[in-house]
Amino acid sequence: MSTMKNAEVLTWPEKGESRIPYQVYMDPDIYEGEMKNIFRGSTWNYLGLEVEIPNPGDYKTTYIGDTPVVVTRDAKGEIRSFVNRCAHRGATVCMDPCGNTKTFTCVYHAWVYDAQGDLKGVPFKKGVNGQGGMPEGFDQSKLSLQKIKVETYSGIIFGSFDHGMEPLQEYLGEKMCGYLNRIFNKPVKVLGYQRQLMNNNWKLYFENVKDSYHASLLHLFFSTFGVNRLSQKGGIDLDETGRHHVSYTYGSLNEDLEAYKESDLRSYSSKYTLEDPSLLVGRNEFPDGITLAIQSLFPGMVVQQIHNALAVRHLVPKGVDSCELIWTYLGFEEDDEEITKIRLKQSNLVGPAGFVSLEDGGIGELVQKGIVGAPQVESFVEMGGTGVESQSFRVTETSIRGFWKEYRQLMGY
Amino acid sequence: MELKQINDLREIQFKIEELTHAYVQCIDDNRLEEWPEFFTGDCLYQIISRENHERDFPASIIYCDSKGMLKDRVTAHRQANIFEAHVYRHIVSSIRIAGYENDTYTVHSNYAVFQTRVNGYSEVYNVGQYIDKIIFIEDEPKFKEKKVVYDTLVIPTLLVTPI
Ligand code: FES
Numbered sequence A: 001m002s003t004m005k006n007a008e009v010l011t012w013p014e015k016g017e018s019r020i021p022y023q024v025y026m027d028p029d030i031y032e033g034e035m036k037n038i039f040r041g042s043t044w045n046y047l048g049l050e051v052e053i054p055n056p057g058d059y060k061t062t063y064i065g066d067t068p069v070v071v072t073r074d075a076k077g078e079i080r081s082f083v084n085r086c087a088h089r090g091a092t093v094c095m096d097p098c099g100n101t102k103t104f105t106c107v108y109h110a111w112v113y114d115a116q117g118d119l120k121g122v123p124f125k126k127g128v129n130g131q132g133g134m135p136e137g138f139d140q141s142k143l144s145l146q147k148i149k150v151e152t153y154s155g156i157i158f159g160s161f162d163h164g165m166e167p168l169q170e171y172l173g174e175k176m177c178g179y180l181n182r183i184f185n186k187p188v189k190v191l192g193y194q195r196q197l198m199n200n201n202w203k204l205y206f207e208n209v210k211d212s213y214h215a216s217l218l219h220l221f222f223s224t225f226g227v228n229r230l231s232q233k234g235g236i237d238l239d240e241t242g243r244h245h246v247s248y249t250y251g252s253l254n255e256d257l258e259a260y261k262e263s264d265l266r267s268y269s270s271k272y273t274l275e276d277p278s279l280l281v282g283r284n285e286f287p288d289g290i291t292l293a294i295q296s297l298f299p300g301m302v303v304q305q306i307h308n309a310l311a312v313r314h315l316v317p318k319g320v321d322s323c324e325l326i327w328t329y330l331g332f333e334e335d336d337e338e339i340t341k342i343r344l345k346q347s348n349l350v351g352p353a354g355f356v357s358l359e360d361g362g363i364g365e366l367v368q369k370g371i372v373g374a375p376q377v378e379s380f381v382e383m384g385g386t387g388v389e390s391q392s393f394r395v396t397e398t399s400i401r402g403f404w405k406e407y408r409q410l411m412g413y
Numbered sequence B: 001m002e003l004k005q006i007n008d009l010r011e012i013q014f015k016i017e018e019l020t021h022a023y024v025q026c027i028d029d030n031r032l033e034e035w036p037e038f039f040t041g042d043c044l045y046q047i048i049s050r051e052n053h054e055r056d057f058p059a060s061i062i063y064c065d066s067k068g069m070l071k072d073r074v075t076a077h078r079q080a081n082i083f084e085a086h087v088y089r090h091i092v093s094s095i096r097i098a099g100y101e102n103d104t105y106t107v108h109s110n111y112a113v114f115q116t117r118v119n120g121y122s123e124v125y126n127v128g129q130y131i132d133k134i135i136f137i138e139d140e141p142k143f144k145e146k147k148v149v150y151d152t153l154v155i156p157t158l159l160v161t162p163i
């Protein structure tokens, strides 16, 4: 499907990014167009972290959009990536989620590939007893696994189907690289994974991540327990294109805890108190004083710092009305036992069961159910104006509009 | 083994099984306020994926290291968190004492949780294994540790009600 054809599928409302026609969340043709023009198009997609495949021969499987891919570290230590689809007849080549191997053998007819995705062996290539076999002129070198262009930044691995793609750092922009460096400036370590399936279009989750308007309205944990958040300053930072964003908040969890212990302060602000406020104990790790930073990188990556709970979220589309979210929980290599415990306890705040994040798992489904039968109806996205720009407050939908601006360009709407 | 020993062991086994059944029925009956009382004060309650458990990753979707944190979970469930109404039905089987050390019984059992949402559809929501450490306080068994190791790697939508 070409970009031209996409334009025929949908005409964007005249009001631009502040109106989103519900058709984009339910039309299978649009979904196919997104896989082709966005995820398999000119974008850099999150593949994983270097620390997940530290040694030659290490590999992990993941997705770009809904396409299964493998990420490997070859014998020379270079990171490679290819589509996880046999060049023979399309079987999944690598079945395990991670491991270490020199070669990948497709189980179906045992074609063998190396860590770069090049075809190294075809059983019965010459037939048996002179019978069968591949025809004259069979060129093994033309049957590699489809290769993905790979670049890394700060230990984060990105991949693109577009081999003429602009350099990763340019795609991310200086500002976004700066925010990544806040966290990835020293060696990280993986504390584990969480996976979550949501019955809604992938864009509804990504919009939710960019939606700083809903935070204090949908997530009532902090206000219910009277954890004072009112004084906290913050804002929204966009890159030049508006496709990436960071929502940041200043404050200190420990100040919260001190204030929390003064019972008169909490008695007027809430009916409920935490039996065990040790959940709020943190350590100030970031000299800039930002305690909450949610960064989205187009089209499907989120980096999260909620106090000391650090994670990368990878959004994987699974059809027009379904998507999966893979959380990679992080700490630093230098972490002592105490900070690891702090991260574990604070992880109660985030993830599929998180006190301040579990609502996000259900909210996209509410929209998906609400818009049934109304593809021509549009949403109204004018909080904080109708433009796409950085703002020093959070009651805004500016970063949502930034997403749609980039989306429209890539989709030709 | 002497008859008395066998009878004592049977009684312990019976009490442990009873604890496990009472625990899941408490959740299924939506009596969450009573749920923390199955635990000791300094308990550890953890819901962790089989993937993380087997690869020695500590990250858990719920990690509570005191009874107070369990009570906070219940208060948040009732008063703060927003989610679609649903009910659970637990099926527990293969309850087995796998070890005994320092007055603590290690007990393994299998569980399956069916979830029914407001639309009336029931789904297999989560299956896995309980790895429990149980001690007796004044002849009553309590969970000193309850590790819920789930096979269902992908959590459907969200998790707010304990398993
Ligand atoms: S499909 Fe892979 S070897 Fe035949």
Ligand SMILES: [Fe+2]
Binding pocket: A208, A214, A215, A218, A219, A356, A357, A360
């Ligand atoms: Fe949210």
